Amino acid sequence: xxxxxxxxxxRLAGEPFALIGVNSDKDLEKLQDVLVEENITWRSFWNGPxxxxxxxxxxxxxxxxxxxxxxxxxxxxxxKGPRGEAMDEAVDQLLAEMKA
Amino acid sequence: MVLCSSLLFTVSLATAPPPMEPTAxxxxxxxxxxxxxxxxxxxxxxxxxxxxxxxxxxKYRSADAADRKQIIxxxxxxxxxxxxxxxxxxxxxxxxxDVAWDGLSxxxxxxxxxxxxxDALLQMFKDFGKDERIGDICLTVARGPFTADTxxxxxxxxxxxxxxxxxxxxTFALAMQYKGLEDQKGFIKQMSxxxxxxxxxxxxxxxxxxxxxxxxxxxxxxxxxxxAPDIAGADLQGVDFKLSDYxxxxxxxxxxxxx
Numbered sequence: 001x002x003x004x005x006x007x008x009x010x011r012l013a014g015e016p017f018a019l020i021g022v023n024s025d026k027d028l029e030k031l032q033d034v035l036v037e038e039n040i041t042w043r044s045f046w047n048g049p050x051x052x053x054x055x056x057x058x059x060x061x062x063x064x065x066x067x068x069x070x071x072x073x074x075x076x077x078x079x080k081g082p083r084g085e086a087m088d089e090a091v092d093q094l095l096a097e098m099k100a
Numbered sequence: 101m102v103l104c105s106s107l108l109f110t111v112s113l114a115t116a117p118p119p120m121e122p123t124a125x126x127x128x129x130x131x132x133x134x135x136x137x138x139x140x141x142x143x144x145x146x147x148x149x150x151x152x153x154x155x156x157x158x159k160y161r162s163a164d165a166a167d168r169k170q171i172i173x174x175x176x177x178x179x180x181x182x183x184x185x186x187x188x189x190x191x192x193x194x195x196x197x198d199v200a201w202d203g204l205s206x207x208x209x210x211x212x213x214x215x216x217x218x219d220a221l222l223q224m225f226k227d228f229g230k231d232e233r234i235g236d237i238c239l240t241v242a243r244g245p246f247t248a249d250t251x252x253x254x255x256x257x258x259x260x261x262x263x264x265x266x267x268x269x270x271t272f273a274l275a276m277q278y279k280g281l282e283d284q285k286g287f288i289k290q291m292s293x294x295x296x297x298x299x300x301x302x303x304x305x306x307x308x309x310x311x312x313x314x315x316x317x318x319x320x321x322x323x324x325x326x327x328a329p330d331i332a333g334a335d336l337q338g339v340d341f342k343l344s345d346y347x348x349x350x351x352x353x354x355x356x357x358x359x
Contacts, residue, residue, distance in 0.1 A: 005354070016349040023336060024357040031336060034358045043341070044356070045333040056331055057355055060322065061314035067355040075327050075347050087352065094350040 002038045004084060008091070009042055015095060016073060020044065024065065026051040073098045138199040141190055146206070149183045177213030184214035191220070196227045204228075209240055218247060225253040229260045238269035239304065246280030268298030272308055275315070284319060291316050328353075 009019050021044030025031045028046060047054030052065065060067075068087065070079035072094045079090045156179060160171050184207045191203040200223075207220035221241065228234050234257065241250060254274040261267050272294050278286030291312050294301075299309030321329050331343040343351070 008352075017351075018346045018349050019352045019354060020343065020346065022331070022353065022355045024355065025359070028336065031358060035336065043335050045331060045341075046336055052357065056333060058310065058314055059317060059329075060355070061318040062355045065355055065357050065359075069322075069328065069353040071328050071351040071353065073348050073350055075344065075351075077322060077324050077326055077328050080322075080324065091350055091352060098350065 002040065004087075005042065006039060008088060012091070012095075016098065017091060017095065018042070022047055022056050022060075022062075024052045024054060024057055070094065138190060138194045138197065139202075142187065142199050142203050145183060145186050145190070149179075152179055152183075180211040180214040181216065184211040184216050184220065187211075188216050188220055188223075191223065195223070201228060201231075201233070205237070208237055218245065218249060222249060222253055225257055229257055230262060232263045232266060234261070235263065235266040235269040238266065238273040242269075242273040242276040244280055246277050248281075251277050251281070264298070265301050268294065268301030268308055271298060272301075272303075272312065275312075279315070279319065287319060288316070291319075 005019060019042040021040075021042060023031065023044040024047040026049055034040070045056055047056050052062075066083070068079075068081050068083060069077055070082065070087070070090050072078050078094060082090045156171065156175060160168055163171060187203040187207055191200040191207075194200050204220045204224045207214065207217055208224065211217060211220075221237070224234065224237060238254070238257075241254070251274065254270050254277065257270045258267050258274065261270065271290055275287050275290035275294060278284075278290060294308050294312040295316070299307060299312065301308045303311050317329075328343065332340070334340050343353070
């Protein structure tokens with residue numbers, strides 16, 4: 001999953017686009033190495049020491065990882081769940097809408 | 101997808117149905133000949149199922165991708181259905197007994213994709229409506245399949261059960277049924293009842309209260325077209341920020357973990 005997200009972030013650099021993660025790893029220290037190794041440049045909230053039982057995923061009723069929401073530039077939820085190519089298409093559609 | 105199904109498959113193949121605990125006395129079955137003992141008959145069917153399931157697993161492991169798909173989507177449900185039918189025949193002949201409970205539990209919980217799961221469920225609710233163990237079955241029912249018959253059966257269970265935990269779990273299952281049937285009003289009504297009356301009823305982990313709260317939040321605040329609720333917290337370097345900092349941009353929110 002990291003390669004796809006990396007290429008999406010790279011392709012849309014300079015566009016009004018952001019990939020925001022909510023990370024549910026329990027051990028924040030261990031994760032630091034992964035960020036470097038996997039070149040994870042996008043910003044993430046940390047879900048806290050309870051991991052998948054943390055406050056953000058609990059509030060958002062997240063039951064599977066990864067879970068994806070896509071918001072338009074007005075902050076409205078427009079898509080739930082698309083991954084891979086479908087994610088790219090959804091983002092491109094919203095960017096096009098924004099510029100129209 | 102293939103990875104996902106194969107995982108499911110391996111699990112269902114590798115694990116024997118859990119041994120059923122001896123339970124509180126039920127109406128005693130009529131005295132029968134030893135070789136016709138329904139408990140033995142059920143055990144025989146289960147043994148046979150194990151064997152057939154293991155054989156299919158063997159076949160799966162040596163199959164190519166196309167054959168694997170065929171095994172998962174066609175042969176496995178067919179296998180489940182044929183054994184579920186045999187178990188249902190047995191439980192129907194011994195209704196209300198421990199054997200019926202064990203057999204129906206197996207169909208409802210384990211016979212994945214079997215078409216007669218719904219029939220087994222209705223029989224269970226009808227014959228064991230006052231049994232405290234039916235609460236566990238409600239948690240299975242909360243995940244589907246979603247049908248009008250199940251809604252009816254759950255409503256009756258909520259009316260009839262003398263156990264608060266059962267009524268709470270049944271109300272939760274009813275809410276999830278409405279959600280699956282896309283009846284938002286029904287969902288909100290039942291899930292609010294769970295929050296008000298049954299928040300302290302045990303769930304698989306913890307209690308129903310927080311689960312109900314999450315499910316309500318999702319339906320009321322996280323639907324397509326709604327403005328996303330703000331998130332405030334610290335990033336992985338400990339710097340505070342908010343989701344709303346990114347208003348004006350298209351945003352992908354990705355709940356992820358490195359596992």
